[in-house]
Amino acid sequence: MDAFTTLTGVAAPLPLANVDTDKIIPARFLKTIKRSGLGVHLFDTLRYDANGAERPEFVLNQEPYRHAEILIAHENFGCGSSREHAPWALLDFGIRCVIAPDFADIFHTNTFKNGILPIKLSREICDQLMDDAKLGGNARITVDLAEQVIVRPNGEKIPFEIDPFRKHLLLNGLDDIGQTLQHAPAIDSYEAKLRDEKAWMPAIHVD
Amino acid sequence: MARTLFDKVWDAHVVERLQDGTCVLYIDRHLVHEVTSPQAFEGLRMAGRKLRRPDAHIAVVDHNIPTSDRSLGIAEEESRIQVETLETNVAAFGVPYFGLNDARQGIVHIIGPEQGLSLPGMTIVCGDSHTSTHGAMGSLAFGIGTSEVEHVMATQTLLQKPAKNMLVDVRGALPPGCTGKDLVLAIIGQIGTAGGTGHVIEYAGEAIRALDMAGRMTVCNMSIEAGARAGMIAPDETTFEYVRGKPFAPKGEALEQAIAYWRTLPSDAGAVYDKVVVVDATKIAPMVTWGTNPEAVLPITAVVPNPADEADEAKRVQLQRMVDYMALTPGQKLTDLKIDVVFIGSCTNGRIEDIRAAATVAKGRKVAAGVRALVVPGSGIVKQQAEVEGLDRILLDAGFEWREPGCSMCLGMNPDKLTPGQRSASTSNRNFEGRQGPGGRTHLVSPAMAAAAAVTGHLADVREIV
Ligand code: SF4
Numbered sequence: 001m002d003a004f005t006t007l008t009g010v011a012a013p014l015p016l017a018n019v020d021t022d023k024i025i026p027a028r029f030l031k032t033i034k035r036s037g038l039g040v041h042l043f044d045t046l047r048y049d050a051n052g053a054e055r056p057e058f059v060l061n062q063e064p065y066r067h068a069e070i071l072i073a074h075e076n077f078g079c080g081s082s083r084e085h086a087p088w089a090l091l092d093f094g095i096r097c098v099i100a101p102d103f104a105d106i107f108h109t110n111t112f113k114n115g116i117l118p119i120k121l122s123r124e125i126c127d128q129l130m131d132d133a134k135l136g137g138n139a140r141i142t143v144d145l146a147e148q149v150i151v152r153p154n155g156e157k158i159p160f161e162i163d164p165f166r167k168h169l170l171l172n173g174l175d176d177i178g179q180t181l182q183h184a185p186a187i188d189s190y191e192a193k194l195r196d197e198k199a200w201m202p203a204i205h206v207d
Numbered sequence: 208m209a210r211t212l213f214d215k216v217w218d219a220h221v222v223e224r225l226q227d228g229t230c231v232l233y234i235d236r237h238l239v240h241e242v243t244s245p246q247a248f249e250g251l252r253m254a255g256r257k258l259r260r261p262d263a264h265i266a267v268v269d270h271n272i273p274t275s276d277r278s279l280g281i282a283e284e285e286s287r288i289q290v291e292t293l294e295t296n297v298a299a300f301g302v303p304y305f306g307l308n309d310a311r312q313g314i315v316h317i318i319g320p321e322q323g324l325s326l327p328g329m330t331i332v333c334g335d336s337h338t339s340t341h342g343a344m345g346s347l348a349f350g351i352g353t354s355e356v357e358h359v360m361a362t363q364t365l366l367q368k369p370a371k372n373m374l375v376d377v378r379g380a381l382p383p384g385c386t387g388k389d390l391v392l393a394i395i396g397q398i399g400t401a402g403g404t405g406h407v408i409e410y411a412g413e414a415i416r417a418l419d420m421a422g423r424m425t426v427c428n429m430s431i432e433a434g435a436r437a438g439m440i441a442p443d444e445t446t447f448e449y450v451r452g453k454p455f456a457p458k459g460e461a462l463e464q465a466i467a468y469w470r471t472l473p474s475d476a477g478a479v480y481d482k483v484v485v486v487d488a489t490k491i492a493p494m495v496t497w498g499t500n501p502e503a504v505l506p507i508t509a510v511v512p513n514p515a516d517e518a519d520e521a522k523r524v525q526l527q528r529m530v531d532y533m534a535l536t537p538g539q540k541l542t543d544l545k546i547d548v549v550f551i552g553s554c555t556n557g558r559i560e561d562i563r564a565a566a567t568v569a570k571g572r573k574v575a576a577g578v579r580a581l582v583v584p585g586s587g588i589v590k591q592q593a594e595v596e597g598l599d600r601i602l603l604d605a606g607f608e609w610r611e612p613g614c615s616m617c618l619g620m621n622p623d624k625l626t627p628g629q630r631s632a633s634t635s636n637r638n639f640e641g642r643q644g645p646g647g648r649t650h651l652v653s654p655a656m657a658a659a660a661a662v663t664g665h666l667a668d669v670r671e672i673v
Pocket of ligand 1: 335
């Protein structure tokens with residue numbers, strides 16, 4: 001997983017509440033065997049018409065938002081299914097940070113597990129950032145995770161909260177697995193004890 | 208301090224407790240299938256990681272495969288690719304695997320207990336919510352997402368916080384004609400689809416003790432439909448008897464050691480639960496779902512409810528939507544509902560006991576005209592056993608289809624699907640809109656009730672037939 005330190009980039013405004021995982025990536029794209037390649041289908045029904053042509057009015061079909069790395073939305077972002085295709089699609093498109101008043105639980109966990117930073121800020125501040133984002137072109141927004149601030153194009157700094165454990169993982173590019181592997185000695189000794197105390201537990205070998 | 212069954216299994220698997228209460232939890236057994244594993248293997252590959260303990264995993268194909276003759280391979284391309292991908296992955300990472308042509312192939316939650324791979328006191332996970340089935344063994348078994356699948360493969364652990372304890376105490380004995388399926392449907396009807404949220408349910412009481420392992424698995428299977436993280440039943444003599452002689456189960460001295468340990472697992476007297484629900488088994492009748500979630504369930508003797516009777520506006524709208532989707536008329540007798548398709552199978556009711564129950568009703572009768580009735584054994588072993596007992600002949604003679612093992616019509620992901628508007632009596636676990644195919648209308652029932660629907664052509668009270 002890539003570390004997340006500071007990110008300066010284009011932010012796309014998506015002034016919608018209850019954006020569910022089916023909107024982020026419709027269920028018909030779930031039979032894939034890869035986690036990459038889903039970016040072209042991100043927001044598929046909002047982004048393309050029935051013939052597969054781009055809807056010019058949708059934000060991610062416009063310059064400079066085609067290159068957005070930050071997404072700003074309204075309440076309850078990511079509600080719906082637990083499948084991880086939603087964060088995979090965002091990441092594959094290039095989104096590393098989503099800012100919204102709140103997020104659905106499982107989606108919130110899944111973003112962290114995939115190296116995306118979800119930031120919860122009040123609706124009022126989200127709307128201010130949304131206005132910044134609408135300036136387009138040079139209106140770049142900076143997200144500084146170490147300092148826990150967002151820097152607006154006018155230089156104003158907006159602080160945000162984040163779970164210290166999750167912050168540590170993101171800053172160091174540790175996924176949960178990398179983090180758990182730091183406990184490998186403890187797992188080793190647990191397994192040694194297991195072989196001893198639960199010798200009855202069968203190992204699986206199939207011919 | 209007095210501990211519950213869940214507390215004991217949890218405590219025995221904590222490798223390390225982190226500051227915020229998150230635990231590094233050791234996982235004894237991981238079950239792998241073709242749908243939720245490809246991206247996990249891809250993740251391992253991208254990070255250059257291996258499986259920490261290949262001998263703790265077992266892979267099988269079930270969701271996507273056809274249940275007709277499979278000697279010609281899988282016709283549907285995306286399904287074939289998922290199966291082939293699993294085969295490449297298990298070979299590359301050294302994962303034990305029951306392939307499509309192995310007699311031991313079957314639904315992941317059927318083969319675990321059947322092979323002696325799921326045992327009491329274990330932690331068992333799988334990228335599938337119905338992993339709760341294995342809790343019937345007295346294990347802690349729950350479904351996980353794809354990132355967690357990868358996490359278990361790489362570390363043999365998960366990062367988890369403990370769930371809360373909930374006791375479902377089932378008093379009295381089930382009346383004749385009622386099974387584990389009727390019991391669990393009644394429980395979900397009583398506590399609701401969110402009744403178990405945040406909890407691990409322990410099922411206890413006279414009616415649970417009296418269930419055989421198949422019935423217990425049916426009950427635990429549907430814990431997830433009550434929103435619970437997992438369901439568990441304390442191991443007892445019934446459990447030990449079931450385990451004895453299973454292919455991968457410990458034998459001889461090792462088994463005696465294991466049983467001695469398993470006897471320490473039941474909840475201590477005085478253990479405290481965060482939530483307790485008492486269910487009166489004697490009041491239960493054969494159950495059938497009428498709506499589009501498992502909570503919308505009634506005894507077969509009931510009539511379709513009238514949404515107008517519901518005071519709460521949001522609920523009224525939801526009930527009305529269910530009545531409309533299911534094409535019902537309030538006040539209509541459930542036994543008047545004509546059935547197009549009967550599906551007997553799935554990880555809820557695809558075991559040999561379920562097929563025996565269906566065959567008992569089918570024997571000497573005929574599937575009603577215009578009804579398509581499928582019987583899909585949960586595994587190759589179940590299929591073999593049924594054929595040894597001659598159950599396939601009874602069912603075929605009655606006009607049922609006798610198919611190859613797999614998830615089949617439990618979910619619309621393989622060729623066995625309802626077509627729009629078709630009404631089914633199904634022994635599976637989910638009656639959501641479109642679950643068995645777009646526009647399909649599902650009524651969840653026990654295997655005997657499903658067979659009764661097949662031979663009468665409508666939802667029927669099995670007690671009036673046999
Ligand atoms: S039978 Fe149904 S519920 Fe069970 S694993 Fe297969 S699809 Fe899931």
